[in-house]
Amino acid sequence: MNESNFLKLSQLSAGDYQAFLYDCDGTLTDNMPAHTQSYVEVAREYNVVFDPKIIDELAGWPITNVVEEINLRYQTNMVPEEFRIRKAQVYREQFLEKITPIDYVVDHLKLNAGRVRIGVVSGGDKSGIERTLEILGIRDLVEVLICSGDTERGKPFADPFLRAAELLNVEPSKCLVFEDGLPGIKAAEAANMHWIRVDQLTFG
Structure with missing residues (x-):
């Protein structure tokens, strides 16, 4: 400690x-780095690239609201609820059990x-x-x-x-x-x- x-x-x-x-x-x-990477990987599935600093900026926002903000700033059309479900899956499969x-x-x-x-x-x-x-x-x-x-x-x-x-x-x-x-x-x-x-x- x-x-x-x-x-x-x-x-x-x-x-x-x-x-x-x-x-x-x-x-x-x-x-938080793991969550950021989850956002980046799922956005890539939509062929969307964004500055990952936005995730720290919006830390604590619901995922769907973060996606809506990314869509607004980058003029993209990712589906917020679909993104939320997929991001949860990616985070759970790749990162969750490794947290400290x-x-x-x-x-x-x-x-x-x-x-x-x-x-x-x-x-x-x-x-x-x-x-x-x-x-x-x-x-x-x-x-x-x-x-x-x-x-x-x-x-x-x-x-x-x-x-x-x-x-x-x-x-x-x-x-x-x-x-x-x-x-x-x-x-x-x-x-x-x-x-x-x-x-x-x-x-x-």
Whole structure:
């Protein structure tokens, strides 16, 4: 474990919070390069080439929304739902079982489970996120799991975090969000929740 990062994360998360809400991809597990490669490979099946930096820019968006944005920027016509299904397949077959934890964040979740309510809020497909949490050994610690399709709007809108808070029966202002992407930070702010950006160890 990166002890200094764990200590910093623990310091930043100290406070009168009743729930911790963690993003998954890029926050609990270091799998964003794998997701980016999945997008690139499926786009290639459509004969579409795009700058992969867009995936980091839109980290946390539902896959269908990312595809819609790529279509908009590149004047392409990939089918969002078809793309989502195929991307999930490529990621599951090539990358999912090889994921590794971001250890100081996973350890932080484990330490705080039972002290505060625990939720995971992701823009990913539920089956893939469920399996990710199982591989990380934390599925049983997660009380509420919100994924793509569970709310009408995904990140950067507040809906997924507000739904998690509702299911946990915790006021939004008493929830602390752990994220690695700007869309997730914007969603947390829209939900009136404080946040920690785990890759930069900043608080807002």
